[in-house]
Amino acid sequence: MNAGSTPARVRAAGAVLWRRDDAGTVEVAVVHRPHYGDWSLPKGKLDAGETTPVAAAREVAEETGFDAVLGRFLTRVEYEVRTRGGQAPKTVDYFGAEAVGGHFVPNHEVDRLRWLSPAAAESVLDYPADRGVLREFLALPARLTTLLLVRHAKAGKRDEWNGDDDLRPLSDAGLRQAEAVRELVRPFRPGPVFAAPRLRCVQTVHGVAEELGTDVQHEQLLSEEGYWPEPETGIARLLGIVAEGGTPLVCSQGGVIPDVVARLAERDGVPLPSTKNGTVASKKGSVWLLSFHPGSGWEGRQPEQPPTLAAADYFASPLPDPVTTTH
Incomplete structure (x- = not known):
């Protein structure tokens, strides 16, 4: 030295x-x-x-x-x-x-x-x-419900892709990020696996689903086009996924994740780290580890008491990377 x-x-x-x-x-x-x-x-x-x-x-x-x-x-x-x-x-x-x-x-x-x-x-x-x-x-109950909210990995520049944007695939760097995501989430025992119906979102978590021997379930309400007409409906669907049990892994887009995390945090009083411009962090290939108090009386998609956010922790991209946390 x-x-x-x-x-x-x-x-x-x-x-x-x-x-x-x-x-x-x-x-x-x-x-x-x-x-x-x-x-x-x-x-x-x-x-x-x-x-x-x-x-x-x-x-x-x-x-x-x-x-x-x-x-x-x-x-x-x-x-x-x-x-x-x-x-x-x-x-x-x-x-x-x-x-x-x-x-x-x-x-x-x-x-x-x-x-x-x-x-x-x-x-x-x-x-x-x-x-x-x-x-x-x-400070919190030993067992909470974990939701892993992933932003899709790198997929190249949109203006350099001539086909349907829904079919824009991961780049080589994105494929490496997807593998890093799979390694990072494995200790949390994820499953079931969901993704916005975009090829880049599905590819990002395909390895996790393959490891579990299951399929990636499409969630249109958690895509940018499906979420923004009625954000509360998208939030309700996400909470429905949490209430259904397991350790769900959801892959979405950069136009959705910051708003979802911000709304949940504001609703349930959980402070969040932010970027310099005041927005919730959500880099490509990053993971939000969201911990919820489980809800009760779930029937269909309308709970008597929906799950509530207890803690939020952010793993930045590229991975591996230090964790930024708040409770």
């Missing part, structure tokens, strides 16, 4: 791994690391080219042996660490993660794991930052 240069940031990701006991009470996992002699939350450094969701899920599996489904983004912790070149900044991005299988086997990184009530876990964790992450996890 040259004199006066800024040391490279160390990036890591982790999770509050949780489950319910036989009585239905939430328990969280804390791990003991023999090398440091501490109790902490599972976490670790990103591998080259990894996004934080992929790294968080991988680290949970490697350190705890549990298979987990990621939920909402919790927080980012920042501190200084010692490196060969001196001190360097480190960031750790944390997610909620529900254990859905597996079992703990002691390994060289973690020799003990304990499932504890949140209160007991907070008393065991050695670091104030970890206790802060746990409190952020407890």
